[in-house]
Amino acid sequence: MSNIAVADRNLTFDVNAVRRQFPVLARLIRGRPLAYLDNGASAQRPAAVIEAVDDYERHHHANIHRGVHTLSQEATALYESSRDRLVEFINARSRHEVIFVRGTTEAINLVAQSYARPILKPGDEILITHLEHHANIVPWQMVCEQTGAKLVVAPIDSSGDVHVEAVVSLMSPRTRLLACAHVSNALGTVLPIRRLIAAAKARGIVTLIDGAQAVSHLHVDVQELDCDFYAFSSHKMYGPTGVGILYGRERLLECMPPWQGGGEMILAVTFAKTTYNSLPNKFEAGTPNISGGIGLGAAVDFLLGMDRDAAHAHETALLEHATKALGKIPGLRIVGTAKEKASLVSFTVDGVHPHDLGTILDEDGVAVRTGHHCAMPVMDFFKLPATARASFAFYNTFEEIDRLAAGVERARKLFV
Amino acid sequence: MELNDLYRDVILDHNRRPRNFGGLEPADASVEGFNPMCGDRLTVRLKLEDDRISDIRFEGQGCAISTASASLMTEAVKGRTRVEALQLFDRVHELLTDDAAPPADELGKLAALSGVREYPARVKCASLCWHTLASALRSTEPHSLPAVSTE
Numbered sequence: 388m389s390n391i392a393v394a395d396r397n398l399t400f401d402v403n404a405v406r407r408q409f410p411v412l413a414r415l416i417r418g419r420p421l422a423y424l425d426n427g428a429s430a431q432r433p434a435a436v437i438e439a440v441d442d443y444e445r446h447h448h449a450n451i452h453r454g455v456h457t458l459s460q461e462a463t464a465l466y467e468s469s470r471d472r473l474v475e476f477i478n479a480r481s482r483h484e485v486i487f488v489r490g491t492t493e494a495i496n497l498v499a500q501s502y503a504r505p506i507l508k509p510g511d512e513i514l515i516t517h518l519e520h521h522a523n524i525v526p527w528q529m530v531c532e533q534t535g536a537k538l539v540v541a542p543i544d545s546s547g548d549v550h551v552e553a554v555v556s557l558m559s560p561r562t563r564l565l566a567c568a569h570v571s572n573a574l575g576t577v578l579p580i581r582r583l584i585a586a587a588k589a590r591g592i593v594t595l596i597d598g599a600q601a602v603s604h605l606h607v608d609v610q611e612l613d614c615d616f617y618a619f620s621s622h623k624m625y626g627p628t629g630v631g632i633l634y635g636r637e638r639l640l641e642c643m644p645p646w647q648g649g650g651e652m653i654l655a656v657t658f659a660k661t662t663y664n665s666l667p668n669k670f671e672a673g674t675p676n677i678s679g680g681i682g683l684g685a686a687v688d689f690l691l692g693m694d695r696d697a698a699h700a701h702e703t704a705l706l707e708h709a710t711k712a713l714g715k716i717p718g719l720r721i722v723g724t725a726k727e728k729a730s731l732v733s734f735t736v737d738g739v740h741p742h743d744l745g746t747i748l749d750e751d752g753v754a755v756r757t758g759h760h761c762a763m764p765v766m767d768f769f770k771l772p773a774t775a776r777a778s779f780a781f782y783n784t785f786e787e788i789d790r791l792a793a794g795v796e797r798a799r800k801l802f803v
Numbered sequence: 804m805e806l807n808d809l810y811r812d813v814i815l816d817h818n819r820r821p822r823n824f825g826g827l828e829p830a831d832a833s834v835e836g837f838n839p840m841c842g843d844r845l846t847v848r849l850k851l852e853d854d855r856i857s858d859i860r861f862e863g864q865g866c867a868i869s870t871a872s873a874s875l876m877t878e879a880v881k882g883r884t885r886v887e888a889l890q891l892f893d894r895v896h897e898l899l900t901d902d903a904a905p906p907a908d909e910l911g912k913l914a915a916l917s918g919v920r921e922y923p924a925r926v927k928c929a930s931l932c933w934h935t936l937a938s939a940l941r942s943t944e945p946h947s948l949p950a951v952s953t954e
Contacts, residue, residue: 740866742841743810746922750806759842772842772864801810802818802867 400697406782408433408689419752422787427572427731427778428756429622430603432686436626439685440678450674452651466677469684470667476687477617478608479634483666486633486640487675491599492522494618494633495566497670498595499526501646502616502639503564509535512561514592516554516578517543517768518571521761523597527566536563543768547574547723551582558590565594569601573762573776574723575706575731577605584614593639599623603780604702604729606695609634621679626686630679633670640666647672698781702730705779705788712792718803719795722774731778733760736795738803741775747801748775748794755791809922810867813875813915818867823877827860832943835863836935838927843869847935851943854884859936866928868919873932875913885940892933899926 406412409431414421423431443465449458451466473485488494503513513527517540524538531538539562541554549567558565565587570577580596587594595616598607603624609617616639620631635643645652645663649672654662663669709732713719718737736744745757756776759766766772777791827833830848837844845863849856859881861873876895880888891913897904899919919929 742843742866742925742928743868746809746925747806758840763842766842772844801806802815 399694400701400781402701402782402784405693405698406784408435409782410434410437412782416752416754417750422751422753422783422790424777424779424783424787424791425754425756426603426780426783427600427623427760427776429628430625430780431782432625432627432682433689435689436682436685440627440682443678443681448677451677452668462677465681465684466675469680469687472684472687472691473632476607476691477602477632477634478610480610481637483637484609484634484640486635486667486670487680488618488631488633488670489629489676490620490622490631491597491618492526494616494631495522495595495597496526497633497646498616498618498635499530501643501670502593502635503527503530503536504533505644507531507534507536507563510561511536511563512539512559513537514539514541514554514557514562514565516541516549516567518547518549518574518576518762518765519566519568520572520597520599521763522599523566523568524764537561540764541567543576543765546725547571547576547765548725549576549578549583551579551586554583555586558587558592562587562590562592565592566597567595568597568599569607570598570604570729571723571725571762571765572600573760573765573774574725574733575728575778576723576725577601577727577729580614581612584612588613600729604699615639621683621686624683624686625689626683627676627679630676630683632683637666640670643670645669645672649673651675693781701781702779705783705785706730706732708785709777709779709788709791712788713795716792716795716799718799722769722771730780731776733774733776735771735774736799739795739798739801741773743802744775744795744798747798748791751790751794751797753787753791753794809918809925811915811918813912814867814871817871817874821861821870821874823860823874823881825860825862827858832939834935834939834942836931836938838865838869838931840927841866843928843931845869845873845932845935847873847932847939849936849939851885856880856883856885856888861932865931866925868916868925868928869931872916872929875915876932876936879911879913880936885943888940889937892937895933896930899929 411431447461449462451463470482474482479485539557541557584594594614596614598617598619602619615636617634622628652664652669652672654664720735722733741757758773827848831851833848835846843865847861849859859877916929919925
């Protein structure tokens with residue numbers, strides 16, 4: 388299996404050519420080449436994204452949707468063309484369904500406050516899973532507190548898998564919303580969201596998918612998924628920080644009140660009454676992150692311009708290689724062994740605290756995440772305070788993973 | 804900066820065999836410290852006699868820096884008065900954060916923590932136990948502050 392994947396990679400995917408497009412990958416850290424294995428926290432940017440932002444800042448900056456002057460028109464055209472590319476990227480039905488937000492966290496908060504809060508009654512239920520990121524837990528806890536609704540948590544098994552039957556058995560006549568991750572940030576689990584969405588839909592339950600960890604790895608088609616909301620962040624898909632997307636079904640977005648008031652989201656304001664703007668601007672109060680939105684558009688172009696199937700095959704081969712190389716190390720336990728995983732490995736090493744491991748790996752230029760990954764309930768489930776997590780992008784190499792494994796061995800020798 | 808300067812033998816030793824580790828009953832003060840960034844958690848318990856720390860123990864889980872720092876701290880403050888212990892905290896804080904800090908002979912084994920200042924992300928690991936101790940000492944005063952966090 389691994390050999391086939393590697394052979395495919397050599398035929399269609401030139402990792403060195405891809406790496407040359409990411410300037411930061413040429414950096415040295417403490418004299419060693421950077422091995423950036425923290426893509427789950429934030430991916431690096433290709434030159435195309437950096438140049439798009441730079442070009443905008445140097446030549447086209449002005450406020451958007453405001454002026455009749457040349458710069459404002461250029462900035463508006465650039466920003467709105469980014470929206471068009473995002474419509475294509477996730478196959479939304481129209482640009483009315485693609486809302487620019489600050490990131491996944493803001494997207495989920497928007498749905499919690501603007502969709503859920505007005506409809507929830509005491510005793511209503513919101514269903515999530517045990518492996519969610521805090522950003523897909525806390526906004527629901529807040530809205531439950533505000534409305535008297537109840538948060539219901541579907542279990543995971545010891546491999547970190549979510550079983551459809553376990554989730555479905557918790558769907559009740561009071562369930563108003565199912566909110567779950569597409570891919571777990573702490574464990575790598577790919578959730579069976581097609582079946583979860585279908586089961587929810589059959590019961591009239593609205594669905595929100597946290598796609599923060601998915602869009603960089605998987606092809607996402609919101610019409611095919613048939614979800615009601617899909618949230619993701621630019622910076623995890625090779626775009627700038629501070630911008631992200633909420634996809635929402637137009638019928639639902641139309642009925643939702645704006646969640647922030649200000650400029651841009653209005654048509655007319657008098658002190659007696661304000662007429663709200665139409666979609667998508669109704670949800671985009673204030674001057675947005677214009678350069679970030681333009682950079683995100685460039686990131687979409689970058690992704691759509693590459694052979695994504697070949698990139699995915701390479702990431703799968705990286706995951707297999709890492710699972711094998713790390714699995715050989717005595718005392719190393721891989722946390723999260725779901726049947727279908729995105730390319731990340733969470734792990735612990737007996738006698739070596741993840742934080743110490745992170746420092747020792749950094750000495751070798753290897754960047755990994757250590758800690759609870761903003762998923763404390765997952766850590767509690769596995770009875771761990773923290774793990775180390777190596778998360779791969781298509782620009783990573785087998786050699787970088789070998790350096791990771793060697794660094795882990797080095798840490799073991801120091802502490803054990 | 805070499806890793807060996809961060810993970811000196813003293814640190815590795817106190818991580819492997821933490822001194823004064825475990826519970827203390829009854830205690831005059833017991834405070835839990837928590838570092839939400841990495842999940843480190845430790846409880847410091849102490850007994851006071853005539854304003855002097857007559858016994859002190861800690862327990863919890865943390866990285867090597869945090870465990871060794873707590874172990875070294877308990878050795879260093881046992882027998883000191885409340886004011887002396889807090890003064891020592893100030894010196895340790897300087898050691899951890901100030902490049903210009905003068906070499907501190909009176910710190911004894913605690914000087915082994917000086918490598919931490921080259922790793923700013925790890926300063927909180929080393930200082931968690933000290934913040935917790937300070938809070939424990941203050942909790943024995945009339946205006947008590949029970950919980951402590953390094954975030």
